Amino acid sequence: MINIVKRDSSIDTLRVLACLLVILSHYSYTYEGSVHLNVSGLFGGLTGRLGVSLFFAISGYLAAISLQRLDSLIQFYITKFLRIVIPWFVSYWVLTLIIMCIGFINPVYMAEVPFYKVIFQNGSLLDAILFMVPYETYVATKFYNFEYLFIGEWFLGTLVIMYIIAPFIKKGLSKSVVTTSIGVIAISIGSYMLLHHLGDYVWWLWVTRLPEFVLGMILYQYKEILIQKKIIYACLVIGLAGFIVNYQFNQDTHILWRIISLNPLSFLVTMPSIYFLFILIRMVQGIPGIKYINKLAVNGYAIMLIQHVVIYLVMHHIPINQVSRYGIVFLFFFIVILIILISHIIQKLYKPLEDYLVDIVNKRYKIYK
Numbered sequence: 032m033i034n035i036v037k038r039d040s041s042i043d044t045l046r047v048l049a050c051l052l053v054i055l056s057h058y059s060y061t062y063e064g065s066v067h068l069n070v071s072g073l074f075g076g077l078t079g080r081l082g083v084s085l086f087f088a089i090s091g092y093l094a095a096i097s098l099q100r101l102d103s104l105i106q107f108y109i110t111k112f113l114r115i116v117i118p119w120f121v122s123y124w125v126l127t128l129i130i131m132c133i134g135f136i137n138p139v140y141m142a143e144v145p146f147y148k149v150i151f152q153n154g155s156l157l158d159a160i161l162f163m164v165p166y167e168t169y170v171a172t173k174f175y176n177f178e179y180l181f182i183g184e185w186f187l188g189t190l191v192i193m194y195i196i197a198p199f200i201k202k203g204l205s206k207s208v209v210t211t212s213i214g215v216i217a218i219s220i221g222s223y224m225l226l227h228h229l230g231d232y233v234w235w236l237w238v239t240r241l242p243e244f245v246l247g248m249i250l251y252q253y254k255e256i257l258i259q260k261k262i263i264y265a266c267l268v269i270g271l272a273g274f275i276v277n278y279q280f281n282q283d284t285h286i287l288w289r290i291i292s293l294n295p296l297s298f299l300v301t302m303p304s305i306y307f308l309f310i311l312i313r314m315v316q317g318i319p320g321i322k323y324i325n326k327l328a329v330n331g332y333a334i335m336l337i338q339h340v341v342i343y344l345v346m347h348h349i350p351i352n353q354v355s356r357y358g359i360v361f362l363f364f365f366i367v368i369l370i371i372l373i374s375h376i377i378q379k380l381y382k383p384l385e386d387y388l389v390d391i392v393n394k395r396y397k398i399y400k
Contacts, residue, residue: 041313043328044321045089048312050334052082054370057339058363061346070359076288083186084243084291084301085308086335090190091247094197103396104198110389111194114332117388119187121381122336125373130344139348186335189237193244200245204252215245220295227294234293246302250309258310266303273299333374333381341370 056079062070094111101107127144134141141147203211222238233239250257277296281289291297315321345366354362 039313040316040322040325041309042089042092043325043331044312044316045085045308046328046331047324048308049082049085049089050327050331050338051367052078052085053335054338054342054367055363056080056082057342058346058366061342062351062359065351067351067354067359072285073287076283076285077290080291080293080297081301081304084240084297085305086186087189087193087240087243088247088250088305088309090193091197091244091249092251093247094194094244095201095248095251098198098201106392106396107198108195109392112191113385113388113392115187115190115194117385118332118377118381119336121384122333122377125377125380126337126340129373140344189235189240192237193241197244197248200248201252204245204248208249208253212242212245212249216242216295216298219298223295239295242298243301243305246305250306257306263310266306269299270303270307273297273303327371330371330374330378333377334370337373337377338370341373342366345369 055074056076059071059074059078063075097107097111101110127146130140130144131147134144134147141151200211200215203214219239219242222236223233226233226236256262273296274290277292277300278289280296281292283289283292291300345362349362
């Protein structure tokens with residue numbers, strides 16, 4: 032049977048926030064090396080790093096909800112896999128078709144499409160197909176030299192692995208939150224120390240980002256306990272200490288980037304920040320109009336899948352140094368609206384298929400909503 036879990040609207044707000052932070056970050060990065068370098072310095076590293084951390088925490092929160100609702104572990108795995116892969120597959124081909132249509136008018140854009148290399152440059156069809164498998168892009172790029180980076184970036188494989196181990200983490204948390212949390216953090220730090228010589232991409236591996244996913248599970252499983260004043264004060268102290276430590280030891284070029292470093296020290300900032308955001312966003316749900324913002328959350332996953340492609344597709348063909356201050360603001364809102372519109376189309380295309388297949392799985396295990 033399915034256990035009824037009341038929908039938490041604050042998660043929708045957090046998903047929209049995470050999307051906006053990542054979009055702002057990727058947009059700001061495009062000004063790196065230009066006369067508008069301060070845009071990248073102000074928004075590039077800090078917003079994206081916090082947005083990604085928040086995204087993993089939300090994923091852990093939703094995994095905990097699913098595990099509470101469903102009695103069948105197999106059904107949990109199948110439904111999560113469908114909800115990850117189907118939107119990705121549809122996003123991949125929708126953007127491929129859109130960009131290729133633009134490319135027939137201006138061939139410069141064709142280079143943005145992975146299958147362009149297969150069709151016009153005698154590229155490897157096998158490589159293009161193999162890349163359409165959810166695993167960590169950073170690992171694939173490092174060891175398999177794939178050049179077909181397009182939709183989903185690296186986090187698809189990360190999510191798959193995290194959802195695979197989520198039931199075991201939940202079991203550990205039910206026995207001992209402290210022991211499980213310490214164990215997960217130790218594994219993350221140990222993995223980073225073991226592999227950090229391979230480059231910055233190591234910080235984006237699933238095993239190094241696992242604590243943020245687990246934090247999301249904890250925030251759901253113990254949400255009533257975690258609002259105690261002593262916990263709030265403790266997180267505040269940890270966050271302030273983390274800010275000082277990261278700022279002192281992080282050597283990033285831009286000052287604001289130093290607040291969240293690309294190593295385990297960042298947990299001292301991101302984890303308390305996630306905790307406070309979960310509490311704060313829950314408190315503002317009564318604000319008039321917040322429900323309209325929350326409606327965008329239904330497109331959140333599609334937005335995360337396509338945002339970097341749309342941003343770079345637009346910005347790489349604009350003379351950055353000629354953009355005015357007003358132009359910077361205009362282009363940001365233009366890109367946000369464009370991403371929302373395309374993601375809405377994608378969501379309308381994949382949602383019926385996703386719901387149909389999930390319903391088949393539900394009926395197979397005799398679980399009815």
